[in-house]
Amino acid sequence: MLLKKHTLGSLIWLRITRFTQQSNLLSNDFLKSFDITVAQFDVLNQISTYQPVTQNGLAEKVTVSEGGISRMLARLEKEGYIQRKQDWKTKWITLTAEGEKKMEEVFEHQLAFQTTLVNECLTGEEQKTLYNLMTKLQKNTENKTRN
């Protein structure tokens, strides 16, 4: 019996997986000069946007487990980028002055880096299309995760 080796869906999945892996490599390499990783940038960026925010809320924003965000924040706190204030049962996260400064320093470069990677190979129209399709796909997947 002849078995199907792949479908359009599985090919898409493969491309996305490889892209993510490779683009993280590039980003980490780039961010090394700022002494920060792409995961740390992602978290700091979300805090900067949504602060003050609880750990739970942050975990949801960056799609990471509670345990994962706990460890990440411990590191960022040790580095002096963020602070946690216990209030009632929850801890509220904010950037420290040093964290704000770091983000100011890094943000535009990382944004330019990501933007260039896409601009180099896709037209504006193509980017809009890709964004719409990826949004559909991601939202569908997100809904399934909530169960």
Place this chain on the structure above:
Amino acid sequence: MLLKKHTLGSLIWLRITRFTQQSNLLSNDFLKSFDITVAQFDVLNQISTYQPVTQNGLAEKVTVSEGGISRMLARLEKEGYIQRKQDWKTKWITLTAEGEKKMEEVFEHQLAFQTTLVNECLTGEEQKTLYNLMTKLQKNTENKTRN
């Protein structure tokens, strides 16, 4: 001064990152019943397609570092799914009978799982478009990695 918070490129990047993370969660959860992870499936699948293959070759196929593939294969060998045969300077990787059996058992289910995730939210036409755009993007990124 008003700073730009994001570009189409960075929004795409975010969607892709979140999708990857969430879809890996779902896949791992699904594959748990087969006692295998999505990373292991990916590697076994590549071996099954390209065997016999060297560790170097395999590392490139799955976009993982030499060290990473070495550890992964050590695990898979311990589980009895693959074997490594030293020949000259290189080690050639093949699936064992048990590995073949595992893949036969898992493959179609994982393929169906991935396919469904995409079919649920995108039309055939949209899938073709997404595949083409992701291919462009991934290839562009891949080229940059080679330097």
Place this chain on the structure above:
DNA sequence: GACTATCACTTTACACGTCAACTGATAATA
């Protein structure tokens, strides 16, 4: 006031990824 529940977070054990330093097999040369 003591018991229990619950929420928010932490910790542990482990998978999987990186880089950089190391090892082992072969080849090439003095």
Place this chain on the structure above:
DNA sequence: TATTATCAGTTGACGTGTAAAGTGATAGTC
């Protein structure tokens, strides 16, 4: 033969993800 280079893979230190068990603060109930 001894020295050195090189290629292929391994290992160590560490970042980041998970699940599941543990902890500490608060609330509700007997």
